[in-house]
Amino acid sequence: MTEPQFFTSSYSDNGGNCVEVAANLAITDGIIPVRDSKNPTGPALALPASAFAAFVAGVKRGEFRVG
Template sequence: MIPVSPDWFKSSYSGNGGQCVEVAANLAGPLGVVPVRDSKNPHGPALILPTASFASFVTGIRAGGV
């Protein structure tokens, strides 16, 4: 198996206010997870979400959830 490294990115909607999270969506296919981390602390911990849970979160945000 070839190791897969997270390819972190911020949304293009993120401003420079320092209130951003980064995700590594490239792990969704091979590992079935989407890591999420605080962009201000890139060497800190990451929250590892199952792909379905992350998809539900994004759907809720797009629908206007808080």
């Protein structure tokens, strides 16, 4: 079994309040694990790769702006 290789976005610069993703499992397992960067030994949410891709596309389109 391949271990997830978590990373944060290069755009993350908010004092540690971000999420980490492990894109290395997208092709082999069809999932993108997501976890809280402040709790790296805690649980990870395993999202279907297609759902994560749709979320990222929505973010890029500006669909999730706050304020």
